Amino acid sequence: MGMQTSGGTPEPGSIAVAAIYDDLSDGLRAKEALARLRCSQVSFVPVSTFAWSFQQLERLDVRSHAFRVASSVDMIVIAAHAGCVLTGQINHWLERCLAARPPGLRILVALDAGMDASPASEWEDRGLRFSVRQFAARWGAKFMNNEEFEQQTDPASAAPWRGSQPMPPLLARQARGMNSSHIPRRFGIND
Numbered sequence: 121m122g123m124q125t126s127g128g129t130p131e132p133g134s135i136a137v138a139a140i141y142d143d144l145s146d147g148l149r150a151k152e153a154l155a156r157l158r159c160s161q162v163s164f165v166p167v168s169t170f171a172w173s174f175q176q177l178e179r180l181d182v183r184s185h186a187f188r189v190a191s192s193v194d195m196i197v198i199a200a201h202a203g204c205v206l207t208g209q210i211n212h213w214l215e216r217c218l219a220a221r222p223p224g225l226r227i228l229v230a231l232d233a234g235m236d237a238s239p240a241s242e243w244e245d246r247g248l249r250f251s252v253r254q255f256a257a258r259w260g261a262k263f264m265n266n267e268e269f270e271q272q273t274d275p276a277s278a279a280p281w282r283g284s285q286p287m288p289p290l291l292a293r294q295a296r297g298m299n300s301s302h303i304p305r306r307f308g309i310n311d
Contacts (some may be wrong), residue, residue, distance in 0.1 A: 129189060133166070134167055135168070139169065140177065147203070149231050150197055158274040170189050187216055193226075195227040198230055199232075200231075203204045204247060206248070227261060227264060229263075249265055257260065
């Protein structure tokens, strides 16, 4: 399950997620988060994922393509070390992406676990978590930190069909628009 980094657009009816990351360790953490998101959703809700490094976004052609894709996604994941503050082209790119959709239609996730020795709570009022929370507040997006994202993508939360458990919020929006006739009755095993 690699991350799609070029070409294409989000699959219609899917949960679309763009991830941007600072370095290799952040990229691996973003890849793991996207895989976790895919696994947390039930099989009939596809997840389209796209990812770019901060370094890739320095190139105008990549940044333009990434903007076209990310301006229509449901979630943007930003993976960087806790002390990272978004500046320059990354800051401008994120502003443009958020401005492209009405407020309330996005989720911004700050994955800031990185290699910083200090606990994430030390960075609540500065660094990546603070920066992304400010973006979310300014553009009417929902903010999630590492812990909240992990809780929302817990595979146990993807089983809303058991009893009266509530549907996980990341899935609820997609499920509201689904027609139950598209849900497979059999899965091809022992047909």
